[in-house]
Amino acid sequence: MEYEIRKDKKSMAKENNKDRILKLLKECKNHQTAESIAVQLNIQRNTASGILNELVREGIVQKEKTRPVIFSYIQPEDQLPEDPFTTFIGADQSLKDAVEKCKLSAGYPNKGMPILLFGSSGVGKSLLAEYIYQYAKFIGTIPEDAPFVVLNCADYANNKELLSSVLFGYKKGAFTGANKDTKGLIEEADKGYLFLDEVHRLSPEGQEKLFRYMDKGIISRMGDSGQNCELNVRLIFATTEGRETMLDTFLRRIPVDVVLPDFQERTLEEKYELILFLIHQESKTMNTTFQVSSNVINRLLTFQGKGNIGTLKNIIRLSCAKAYNERSKGQEVIPLNLSHLSSDTLLHGNGESIPYINEMIEVSPDQDAVWKISMTEQADVDFSEKVINDLIQEYLEKDISTIKFRKIIYDEVNRIEDIVIDQEIHPYVQNLYTQAVRNILIYLQDNYGLKYSGVMEMVFVKMLYVLNNQNKHTDDRKYEHLAKQLQRVMYRYYKMGLIFYEMLHQAVDYETNPWFVRMFAMLYFYSIARDEMDYTNAIIVSHGPATASSITSTVNKVFETYIFEAFDMEYDTPKKDVVKRIKRYLKNTNTSKGLLIFVDMGSLLDISEDIKDDVEGDLGIVNNITTEMALEAGELILKHEDLQNIMDTIIEHHVTKKSFVPSKQKPKAILLCCTTGLGTTDKMKMLLQGCLEGIDIDVVEMTYAELSTEGNRCDVFRKYDIQFIITTSKLMIQGVTTLMLNELIDERGEKVIYSTVGRYCDKDKTQRFIENIVRSFTIKNLIGQLTILNPDKIMGDVEETVSKLEILEDTTYSIDQKKMLYIHMCVMVERLILEKGRLPQEDMTDDLKCRESFIKNLKESFSVIENKYNVSLNEREILMIYYLTENN
Numbered sequence: 098m099e100y101e102i103r104k105d106k107k108s109m110a111k112e113n114n115k116d117r118i119l120k121l122l123k124e125c126k127n128h129q130t131a132e133s134i135a136v137q138l139n140i141q142r143n144t145a146s147g148i149l150n151e152l153v154r155e156g157i158v159q160k161e162k163t164r165p166v167i168f169s170y171i172q173p174e175d176q177l178p179e180d181p182f183t184t185f186i187g188a189d190q191s192l193k194d195a196v197e198k199c200k201l202s203a204g205y206p207n208k209g210m211p212i213l214l215f216g217s218s219g220v221g222k223s224l225l226a227e228y229i230y231q232y233a234k235f236i237g238t239i240p241e242d243a244p245f246v247v248l249n250c251a252d253y254a255n256n257k258e259l260l261s262s263v264l265f266g267y268k269k270g271a272f273t274g275a276n277k278d279t280k281g282l283i284e285e286a287d288k289g290y291l292f293l294d295e296v297h298r299l300s301p302e303g304q305e306k307l308f309r310y311m312d313k314g315i316i317s318r319m320g321d322s323g324q325n326c327e328l329n330v331r332l333i334f335a336t337t338e339g340r341e342t343m344l345d346t347f348l349r350r351i352p353v354d355v356v357l358p359d360f361q362e363r364t365l366e367e368k369y370e371l372i373l374f375l376i377h378q379e380s381k382t383m384n385t386t387f388q389v390s391s392n393v394i395n396r397l398l399t400f401q402g403k404g405n406i407g408t409l410k411n412i413i414r415l416s417c418a419k420a421y422n423e424r425s426k427g428q429e430v431i432p433l434n435l436s437h438l439s440s441d442t443l444l445h446g447n448g449e450s451i452p453y454i455n456e457m458i459e460v461s462p463d464q465d466a467v468w469k470i471s472m473t474e475q476a477d478v479d480f481s482e483k484v485i486n487d488l489i490q491e492y493l494e495k496d497i498s499t500i501k502f503r504k505i506i507y508d509e510v511n512r513i514e515d516i517v518i519d520q521e522i523h524p525y526v527q528n529l530y531t532q533a534v535r536n537i538l539i540y541l542q543d544n545y546g547l548k549y550s551g552v553m554e555m556v557f558v559k560m561l562y563v564l565n566n567q568n569k570h571t572d573d574r575k576y577e578h579l580a581k582q583l584q585r586v587m588y589r590y591y592k593m594g595l596i597f598y599e600m601l602h603q604a605v606d607y608e609t610n611p612w613f614v615r616m617f618a619m620l621y622f623y624s625i626a627r628d629e630m631d632y633t634n635a636i637i638v639s640h641g642p643a644t645a646s647s648i649t650s651t652v653n654k655v656f657e658t659y660i661f662e663a664f665d666m667e668y669d670t671p672k673k674d675v676v677k678r679i680k681r682y683l684k685n686t687n688t689s690k691g692l693l694i695f696v697d698m699g700s701l702l703d704i705s706e707d708i709k710d711d712v713e714g715d716l717g718i719v720n721n722i723t724t725e726m727a728l729e730a731g732e733l734i735l736k737h738e739d740l741q742n743i744m745d746t747i748i749e750h751h752v753t754k755k756s757f758v759p760s761k762q763k764p765k766a767i768l769l770c771c772t773t774g775l776g777t778t779d780k781m782k783m784l785l786q787g788c789l790e791g792i793d794i795d796v797v798e799m800t801y802a803e804l805s806t807e808g809n810r811c812d813v814f815r816k817y818d819i820q821f822i823i824t825t826s827k828l829m830i831q832g833v834t835t836l837m838l839n840e841l842i843d844e845r846g847e848k849v850i851y852s853t854v855g856r857y858c859d860k861d862k863t864q865r866f867i868e869n870i871v872r873s874f875t876i877k878n879l880i881g882q883l884t885i886l887n888p889d890k891i892m893g894d895v896e897e898t899v900s901k902l903e904i905l906e907d908t909t910y911s912i913d914q915k916k917m918l919y920i921h922m923c924v925m926v927e928r929l930i931l932e933k934g935r936l937p938q939e940d941m942t943d944d945l946k947c948r949e950s951f952i953k954n955l956k957e958s959f960s961v962i963e964n965k966y967n968v969s970l971n972e973r974e975i976l977m978i979y980y981l982t983e984n985n
């Protein structure tokens with residue numbers, strides 16, 4: 098209750114401020130800035146700015162983009178009616194291009210330009226058709242009273258004659274029962290719009306008649322071939338089928354087509370807006386306020402089922418009705434939570450990739466545009482391509498110093514920061530992005546020494562919001578080109594930009610402008626990092642896949658800045674290649690304060706001869722690098738000691754400290770996590786242990802349920818230094834790499850093993866470990882090891898079951914999904930035969946109730962195995978299989 102009261106006060110205060118601002122603007126003749134209004138009314142500047150922008154959107158106030166921006170009241174006679182598309186959700190996001198095309202089509206004179214809308218069922222084709230019609234009225238290409246006629250060709254699919262007569266009309270006597278001349282719908286639509294839905298159902302003769310109209314503007318009624326009637330009808334077509342099912346002659350006549358993406362492909366903000374919009378509609382219908390739990394929103398955001406927005410609308414209707422029915426007498430605010438969603442929806446949305454937000458959202462009938470996320474006018478962000486291009490050129494040609502280079506980048510990044518910083522973000526989206534961005538920044542802090550800051554977090558959150566809502570599409574290729582150029586100059590930051598984007602993509606499915614996001618991240622990190630110009634440059638050259646990088650990441654993290662650069666070398670890299678790499682690095686580096694190189698082999702000490710001419714200041718090389726040495730050097734570098742002193746101190750300390758014993762370390766382990774079935778992890782553990790020949794690493798196991806809920810808070814992370822996790826279902830644990838079982842034998846598995854186990858194991862042992870894995874973890878071998886059944890036979894039967902299931906479910910599983918299904922089902926059959934470890938029945942039944950068709954299909958495809966092995970599936974087993982077909 099306290100929450101509601103607080104919220105009410107807040108919205109009341111907002112209303113109050115809105116009135117006050119409007120009053121002030123009406124009264125004063127001069128233009129006002131957000132700042133001047135804030136001062137006069139004694140309110141926060143960003144509150145004033147938020148409200149002003151809202152008034153701009155409502156068309157009551159206008160804004161001039163001077164610096165600073167000024168606002169003024171628009172006299173009512175000057176206020177324009179609003180473009181109908183402003184209320185079409187997605188018009189400024191994923192449907193932006195589509196809407197532009199619709200506007201073009203509607204704005205075209207005379208018969209307009211016929212337009213064809215493609216999209217799956219329920220994506221909003223009919224709604225968009227109506228919007229096109231409204232827009233044409235709005236811009237005056239059709240009169241206010243123009244008709245809008247809809248015909249769904251599917252309704253007459255079985256009677257093509259009837260369809261033709263409904264569409265084109267008929268003459269008396271044209272067929273039995275035609276007892277008077279009758280107008281067709283196309284005539285009814287004269288001077289307006291005709292919307293033909295499911296147009297692929299129209300017969301070839303019907304299409305011919307349409308072509309005639311489209312080419313010549315005339316039609317003839319059925320049975321009246323002699324007489325033509327001239328019409329002025331604008332056409333909109335829609336189809337759920339692909340382009341390939343339409344006649345070429347038809348497609349040729351339609352200059353504009355539009356594809357509406359599925360719900361799953363919409364931006365996060367757009368999905369959120371759609372959901373809240375639909376709840377708001379229910380709230381208006383029932384005249385009731387709903388208090389929506391964030392769980393509900395999360396589930397709906399990740400809804401994966403068929404039928405798109407149409408289905409979502411039904412789900413929301415049903416849920417609201419259920420919640421409404423359960424209300425107690427006199428209850429004014431009705432909670433809407435997971436218990437109101439159908440179990441089918443619960444299965445189809447998992448909320449997994451969306452960071453968890455614990456917040457209630459109140460939707461009441463009288464709230465105006467409650468769903469609207471874009472609260473301020475969207476800013477356009479863009480890097481000045483020319484500035485950065487010229488800058489890189491100059492820098493590469495050594496015409497400008499690093500300081501100047503950094504300064505210009507700093508200014509450019511600041512310019513963008515200025516644009517985004519006063520964007521007001523919808524709290525829900527803000528929370529989502531903040532969670533994701535925070536995790537990434539902490540990861541970068543832990544691994545690359547990039548100091549986390551709240552301001553940095555806020556800038557990123559706002560920048561992402563702006564990009565996602567940006568009105569214009571930035572040209573990705575432009576950024577690709579810029580980023581590639583910059584990569585040469587600042588590859589460390591390029592790497593961070595890349596990590597930033599990849600992690601963000603995983604966390605919130607972020608897709609818009611990937612290159613821009615990388616660029617911005619890279620430049621931002623670069624611009625706020627400490628000025629490396631002042632320090633001696635320091636690099637570590639070491640053999641082994643990640644020896645140098647592991648030392649540098651420790652040191653950089655301790656000092657919270659990027660002091661050391663790592664050069665990881667293959668064991669057999671020849672000296673001349675080492676020299677080449679260092680020279681390449683030196684080419685773009687200012688070394689006036691000297692260069693310190695740590696190496697791991699005495700033989701590298703004499704590379705000084707090869708590189709001394711490339712270094713401006715002193716050059717020092719020290720052998721036998723250890724983390725302690727690097728830490729000590731890092732400290733001295735930050736104290737601006739000169740290179741000679743740094744070297745003397747290190748050599749003095751570390752020659753005598755040769756026997757330094759590091760603190761006791763946790764045992765290393767690989768963590769196995771399995772949903773496949775009880776006992777499977779045990780066998781996999783043995784298999785993996787067998788591969789580890791002479792490598793001192795434990796293999797530990799955990800259940801998926803515990804690991805996925807507790808994450809890295811699980812005890813196992815306290816006891817062991819977990820190298821990586823092998824899992825059979827998707828899993829993300831902060832700070833630890835996870836490998837899907839099927840990735841273990843891929844290139845990725847090899848990379849992960851090299852960067853973990855390879856760090857402290859010699860090359861031969863690591864290589865042997867990988868080879869053992871590749872040999873042991875083939876599907877056939879796994880099944881042979883995990884079960885006592887004949888692997889060929891059971892695999893054959895399972896393969897048959899899975900392909901039959903694919904046919905019945907009318908789907909194709911990915912190769913990875915299939916691999917997992919094969920392993921799981923084989924192990925399951927054995928479990929069932931032995932009647933041990935049968936998964937418990939309880940709790941899960943509810944979830945399956947609405948999956949009747951899947952249950953039926955699975956049982957049917959499984960019947961071969963059922964009969965042959967005399968086993969049967971309980972509901973929990975079915976659910977496990979269902980999850981594998983859905984989630985991977």
Ligand SMILES: Nc1ncnc2c1ncn2[C@@H]1O[C@H](COP(=O)(O)OP(=O)(O)OP(=O)(O)O)[C@@H](O)[C@H]1O
Binds near residue numbers: 217220223410
């Ligand atoms: N952008 C949107 N904003 C608000 N509601 C929407 C939007 N898009 C779709 N809807 C709602 O979703 C439902 C389904 O949309 P619509 O009937 O237009 O889809 P369709 O593509 O024509 O589907 P079908 O091919 O099954 O006829 C409608 O109730 C519509 O109001």
